[in-house]
Amino acid sequence: MSAPVISVRDLRVSFGRGASLIHAVDGVSFEVAEGEVFGLVGESGCGKSTILRAISGLNTEWTGSATIAGRPVAHRRDPAMARIVQMVFQDPYGSLHPKHTVETALMEPIRIHGLDNGARRIDRVLTEVGLSPAFRYRYPHQLSGGQRQRVAIARALILEPRVLLLDEPTSALDVSVQAEILNLLSDIKRMENLTYVLVSHDFGVIAHMCDRVAVMNHGVMLEELTIEDLMRGRMRHDYTRELYEASAGYSRRLETRADEADAAA
Amino acid sequence: MTAEVRTDRPAHGGLRAWLLAETVTSPAQARAQKLYLGWRRFASNPLALIGLGIVVTLILLAIFAPLVATHDPFAQSLDRRLLPPSGAHWLGTDELGRDIWSRIAYGARITLMIVLLVALIAAPLGLLIGTVAGYLGGWVDVALMRLVDVFLSFPGLILALAFVAALGSGLENAIIAIALTAWPPIARLARAETLTVRRADYIAAVRLAGASDLRIIVRHIMPICIPSVIIRITLNMAGIILTAAGLGFLGLGAQPPSPEWGAMLSTGRAYMLGSWWLAAMPGIAILVVSLGFNLLGDALRDVLDPRAS
Incomplete structure (x- = not known):
C-alpha cells in the first residue's frame, strides 16, 4: 500500500457545553490509501457524517490531527483545500441552489479559483457524469433526483480534487x-x-x-x-x-x- | 434514468414555443422561461392585475402629469374657489381656486418619488444588514439585531416625526426619515430567511468550493431572500404612502404649495363640511394607491414565494 492520502489521528468533535456536552466523535483514527474506497458505516447519529464535515473543513471545531494529500487540515477555512477534497451530500434536493442553473452552480467554483476554459470544463464534467450539455441551463426543480445527484457529483469534480467525501x-x-x-x-x-x-x-x-x-x-x-x-x-x-x-x-x-x-x- | 433530453415539443418557431421549450439553449432563454412562467401565474389572478393596473396608472400619471392635467396645479384664482366637481374642474377646486385633478396628477410624482426612494434606500439596507447578521451570527448578529430592536420599538410615524424634527421639515428629510423607519422589518425578515438557509447543503457546497463569506452572502444567500424582501417592501408601500401623507398632513413633509396628497388632505380638512371634495379627492387617491400596492404585493407573494413551487 502506498503512502496514505488521508490520515486522521485521534479526531474528536463535541457539541454543546457542560451537562449537555455530547462527544459526537470520540477519538477516531484511520488512514486511507491512494485510490482506495474507505467506508464508514453505522447507525444514524453515530458520528460518521461529523467526521466528513470535520476533515472537509466545513466544521472547524475539532481536535486531533488530519492530513489530506500531505496537507494538514486547518482549523479555519482554507480555500486551497477545495482543489484537493470535495464532498457529495446526501440529499440532492437540498444540495443544489434552487435559484441557480446547472451552469451557474458549476461555474461558481471555476470563478472562485479563477480557472480558465470554464465552458470546456463544464462540458467535460457533465459528460463525465452522464448528462448531456443540454442540461446546462436547467434549474434544479426541472431535474429528477438522480439527475440532481449527477449535477452534485459534477460540481464536486469540477475542481479536479483527489479525494471525494461521499455522505x-x-x-x-x-x-x-x-x-x-x-x-x-x-x-x-x-x-x-x-x-x-x-x-x-x-x-x-x-x-x-x-x-x-x-x-x-x-x-x-x-x-x-x-x-x-x-x-x-x-x-x-x-x-x-x-x-x-x-x-x-x-x-x-x-x-x-x-x-x-x-x-x- | 437516461441522460437524454426529451424533445417532444417541436422546435419550430414562435416566441411561445421558445418560452416553453424543453431544450434550453442559452442562459437568456432559461431566465426568460422563468419570467414567462411567473407572469402566467401572476396573470391568472384578477386581483393581481387590478393591483398592477393601479400601480401602472400611478406611474403613467406621474410621467404624463403635464399632459393629463387640465390646469396649472399652482395657478390660483380666487373667484373660482371651492367649486364642486364639474366639466371644467373634474374634481373641483380648492380654497385658493386651484384645480384639484391637476394637483392630484402632479402629486402622483411626489408620491411615486417617495415610494421609490424609500424602497431604494430601505430594501438594500435591510437586506444587507439582515443577511450579514444571519449568516455571520455571533456578536455581529447580536449587535445588529439589538440596533433593529431599538428602531422597531418606536412606532414608525413617531420615529419619522423625531427624525424630521431633528433634520428639519421638507420632502427630502421626510424621505430619509421614512427610509430609516422602513429598513428594520426588512432586516429582520432577511435575517430569518438567512437562518433557514445558512445550514443548507448548497451553502456548505459553495463553502467547500472555497468561496468567501462576502461571496456567499451576495451570490448565494441574497437571491434566496430577495423575493420575500420585494414582497415585504411592496406590502409596506401602503404604509410608506400613509406615513408620507401623515407627515404632509402634520406639515412636516412636503411644504405648500407643493401638491402632496397628505398636505392637500390636511388643508381640505378645514373645509370638510361645506366642500367635501377638498379632502375626499386626495384621500381617495391615497386609498386607491395603497390598495394597489397591497394587491400587487399579495400577488407577488403568490408568484415569488419559494415555498410554493
Whole structure:
C-alpha cells in the first residue's frame, strides 16, 4: 500500500457545553490509501457524517490531527483545500441552489479559483457524469433526483480534487437510481484515480463500493475490516454482526440490482 | 434514468414555443422561461392585475402629469374657489381656486418619488444588514439585531416625526426619515430567511468550493431572500404612502404649495363640511394607491414565494 492520502489521528468533535456536552466523535483514527474506497458505516447519529464535515473543513471545531494529500487540515477555512477534497451530500434536493442553473452552480467554483476554459470544463464534467450539455441551463426543480445527484457529483469534480467525501450519496434516491449513481461513482473513481471516503448506513452500498470499512457506534470506531472479511462474516464485534445482518436482506436485493445495471451498461 | 433530453415539443418557431421549450439553449432563454412562467401565474389572478393596473396608472400619471392635467396645479384664482366637481374642474377646486385633478396628477410624482426612494434606500439596507447578521451570527448578529430592536420599538410615524424634527421639515428629510423607519422589518425578515438557509447543503457546497463569506452572502444567500424582501417592501408601500401623507398632513413633509396628497388632505380638512371634495379627492387617491400596492404585493407573494413551487 502506498503512502496514505488521508490520515486522521485521534479526531474528536463535541457539541454543546457542560451537562449537555455530547462527544459526537470520540477519538477516531484511520488512514486511507491512494485510490482506495474507505467506508464508514453505522447507525444514524453515530458520528460518521461529523467526521466528513470535520476533515472537509466545513466544521472547524475539532481536535486531533488530519492530513489530506500531505496537507494538514486547518482549523479555519482554507480555500486551497477545495482543489484537493470535495464532498457529495446526501440529499440532492437540498444540495443544489434552487435559484441557480446547472451552469451557474458549476461555474461558481471555476470563478472562485479563477480557472480558465470554464465552458470546456463544464462540458467535460457533465459528460463525465452522464448528462448531456443540454442540461446546462436547467434549474434544479426541472431535474429528477438522480439527475440532481449527477449535477452534485459534477460540481464536486469540477475542481479536479483527489479525494471525494461521499455522505450517503444514494440514500435519498430510488433503489433503481441508487445502483446507477453507485456505478457512476465507481466509473469516475477508476477514470480519475480518486480516493473515496463513503459514509453509509447500508452494508449493501458499502459492500458494492468499498475496499475497507470501519464500523462506528456512539462516536467510536469499533473495528476496521476488509470487505472480504465482512462478506465472510469475520467480524470481531457482535454489534457489527447485528448491523450487517439487519441490512443483509435489503443489501442482497440492491446487489442484484447493481449487478444487473452493470451487465446492462 | 437516461441522460437524454426529451424533445417532444417541436422546435419550430414562435416566441411561445421558445418560452416553453424543453431544450434550453442559452442562459437568456432559461431566465426568460422563468419570467414567462411567473407572469402566467401572476396573470391568472384578477386581483393581481387590478393591483398592477393601479400601480401602472400611478406611474403613467406621474410621467404624463403635464399632459393629463387640465390646469396649472399652482395657478390660483380666487373667484373660482371651492367649486364642486364639474366639466371644467373634474374634481373641483380648492380654497385658493386651484384645480384639484391637476394637483392630484402632479402629486402622483411626489408620491411615486417617495415610494421609490424609500424602497431604494430601505430594501438594500435591510437586506444587507439582515443577511450579514444571519449568516455571520455571533456578536455581529447580536449587535445588529439589538440596533433593529431599538428602531422597531418606536412606532414608525413617531420615529419619522423625531427624525424630521431633528433634520428639519421638507420632502427630502421626510424621505430619509421614512427610509430609516422602513429598513428594520426588512432586516429582520432577511435575517430569518438567512437562518433557514445558512445550514443548507448548497451553502456548505459553495463553502467547500472555497468561496468567501462576502461571496456567499451576495451570490448565494441574497437571491434566496430577495423575493420575500420585494414582497415585504411592496406590502409596506401602503404604509410608506400613509406615513408620507401623515407627515404632509402634520406639515412636516412636503411644504405648500407643493401638491402632496397628505398636505392637500390636511388643508381640505378645514373645509370638510361645506366642500367635501377638498379632502375626499386626495384621500381617495391615497386609498386607491395603497390598495394597489397591497394587491400587487399579495400577488407577488403568490408568484415569488419559494415555498410554493
